[in-house]
Amino acid sequence: MLFDKVFEVEWSASQETMPKGRFPFLTRDAIAESCAVVGLEEEAVPYLRSVADRIAENPDLMRLAWHCHYLLCLSKTYSHYDCRSWPSLEEHFGKDEGAFYLLIALSGVPQAQAFHRSRGVPEQVMQDTYSDTAIWARDYRERHGVWGVTTHILAWLFNHLLGDLYRIVRLQFMQRPYRQNLHAFRSRATRKVMVLSGEGIRYRGDGQLDGTGGERDPENGWTTRFLMDNNRVVGTLIHPDGYALKGEVTLPLDEWQCILTSGDHILEVHIPGGIPMDFDAIRRSFRLAADFFPRHFPDRPFKAFCCGSWLLNTQFQDMLPPDSNIVRFQREYYLFPIRSGGRSGFTRIFRENYQDLSAAPRDTTLRRAVLDHLQAGGYLRAGGGLIFPEDLDRGTEVYRKMIKQE
Secondary structure (H helix, E strand, O other): OOOOHHHHOOHHHHHHHOOOOOOHHHOHHHHHHHHHHHOOOOOHHHHHHHHHHHHHOOHHHHHHHHHHHHHHHHOOOOOHHHHHHOOOOHHHHHHHHHHHHHHHHHHOHHHHHHHHHHOOOOHHHHHHHHHHHHHHHHHHHHHHOOOOOOHHHHHHHHHHHOOOEEEEOOEEEEEEEOOOOEEEEEEOOOOOEEEEEOOOOEEOOOOOEOOHHHOOOOOOOEEOOOEEOOOEEEEOEEEOEOEEOOOOEEEEOOOEEEEEOOOOEEEEEEOOOOOOOOHHHHHHHHHHHHHHHHHHOOOOOOOOEEEEEHHHOOOHHHHOOOOOHHHHHHOOOEEEEOOOOOEOOHHHHHOOOOOOHHHOOOOOHHHHHHHHHHHOOOOEOOEEEEEOHHHOOOOOOHHHHHHHOO
16 A cells, blocks of 8 residues: 555455445546535536546555545544544645545535435535535635645534534534533523533633633632532632633522533534624524524434634634624623633634734734734633523623623
């Protein structure tokens, strides 16, 4: 075998199932159909067909293409996230290596369509969900001059193709277990929500996680404890504006109900690029998602929407006007701190990782605000947030209003 050892996983099993002749997903018609389904421009079709022809002419590349398809579409044990470690194929494809992985992504479209139709997923949701493939293929083309995707994006796209992620209007929602060391409680009397930190988390004096942005606070920081028995829960309160409050609160469990804890099923919220963050479209996305998932996945109930993103960086509330879509988006969440580096979101904002900030463009309000912040010695962090579906009918800024009413 001519390829990296990472491809040896399940190699024998894949080769035993390899069909003779040209694989269905490498035929001219299949490539055109899959490109149309995901919304790729017609000009991508002849290019991808030419790369498919190169694969079909080389027995080793055919075996590799089938193996990659097998691992991501047919294997019962392989995690699609592992394809992020797949090696560069520049030696075999040159500048066309991204096209090989784009063809592998497109190979999963028919299987995805079959699953989605079995669940009664509306055609519009299917089309919107698959469109992320085109978004990332265009992004690759802007960077490299040809159509393709990286292995990291290939892993991301198979969340869509394996039936875990759906785009509904403006947002994407992915079915996942809740992985934060935070616990949410709701008042039985008032419906107020309080989020408590889990055990053993180190916070700085400003309520952010110690080490975020490379900053530590040995003098003012503290480490949390979390105690829960049959009668009460004791822990550190997370303020809905996204920071921990030093000290502890006690909640009697005859008055407060635990509504979210680690391991519960949630919907991860992701924000695809390509169009502005229209606030009304975002609110509509949440409402439709709250109906969509119980309707089409009654066997997968969820307890909350959860987002972790540079877009939930609460520093933006000081950097941007209060009516900006980013600030309005944040204020719909019960925000919480997450650990992140010092330039979270920078490459998403500027499209390049400028080391010389003076060379970065200042052509939007957001870019100017970020550059001013960084050049003044600041850093960029990410943030997390929760929204509970039963609160969607309570207006805007629900969780911030709960605190103001105290």
